Amino acid sequence: MQDDEAPRRRGRPKSLDRERLVDIAMRAYWEAGPQGVSVNALCQMAGISKPSLYREFGGEDGLMRAALEAYAASVLDRVVGLLDGPGSFAERLDAMASFFAEDPVFAHGCLFTKLRAAKPLAGDDTRALVVAIEADTRAAFAAFLQSARDGGDWAGCVPVALGARYLDAQFGLALASRAAGVPVAEVRAVLDLALSVFVARAAS
């Protein structure tokens, strides 16, 4: 890292704090949902003018994509950390359940799942990133389940691909429930019941 190698160009120095705006947008889209936040409102929150926003991000789509990128880097990456983390198959599954159903981070739901649900309404760039993250997540779930099967921790006749879709669906359901205000305990109970299909057969 060569510091911020003084690129002192000509012109008026820019006062727009890109990181700050992206962070504000991420939190706003996250809490209120993409439909519940307008560029006008975002500009007001950040204390900047609309042309500044459009100069930096090209439009609503660009800002939304940047917000989703920041979200993926700060929140979604923790998921793969749990998937590849230590502990047995059952322990890691339980850690995932705790994370999605109980962690305060998801008190207002998940920006990614909200954007995925509002897929047709987002711009092209945002939508493209959504499907990319979707594919990555699926692949991570599939790899997690495949290693469990190879290790003999997950017996049964359920194909790995179906299991990955199932994990995706159930975690998404839990996150949507939390966004809807369902009590944490209920979300956890439903999710635990859903995930019991991965462990019940061998145990009893």
Add this chain to the structure above:
Amino acid sequence: MQDDEAPRRRGRPKSLDRERLVDIAMRAYWEAGPQGVSVNALCQMAGISKPSLYREFGGEDGLMRAALEAYAASVLDRVVGLLDGPGSFAERLDAMASFFAEDPVFAHGCLFTKLRAAKPLAGDDTRALVVAIEADTRAAFAAFLQSARDGGDWAGCVPVALGARYLDAQFGLALASRAAGVPVAEVRAVLDLALSVFVARAAS
């Protein structure tokens, strides 16, 4: 039924076909989602003027509620028909899975679940009906499970209330998946896996 006992009042005879408008609104909200349909668009589809709509329904909220009422009467009532229908517990569970995951009626998803997801955006009247239907559905699921438990068809330590929430959640998930365009076979596979928690313990 005393026919349409000529209530020939004074004034200009009304040309607005209430049923037709409700039906058009119901299908539009159903397919495009409540966010995707404006009153202007609805008026254009029905070939009427906006004041006519407001005279009849008082506003967007009134029309949306009427559309949801029509939907509940024509589609949602079929669910309780399946719950109270003939067959064993497992057979009725399977019938429900077929209905939600495969029936062409739900090719575009479910109006009720879409309205429930967009809860904060609908008007007061519509929202009230949504929560009422929600409660009825929950109660119907709970009664269904209670009778299964009483009849010895559903053993296990899962409380009835949790089972009802679980059914609600999983059926809602299936309907949302169908609305999102997920292939019928995949929706069915995920739903079957989720519902296996009701039968697996005793079988194996």
Add this chain to the structure above:
DNA sequence: ATATATTCGTACCACTAGGTACGATAAATT
């Protein structure tokens, strides 16, 4: 025929959405 009652739709309202033209501003370069 005239008055009354009721429904009709044209044309508007205020408001918000995403997006932009353009002159003011503030630095480096000459």
Add this chain to the structure above:
DNA sequence: AATTTATCGTACCTAGTGGTACGAATATAT
């Protein structure tokens, strides 16, 4: 000091939202 370059924000644009004022239209009652 004058010029160039780049970013700034005020003020506007078009399109679309839910909603309404009001006069024209069409029936019955007098």
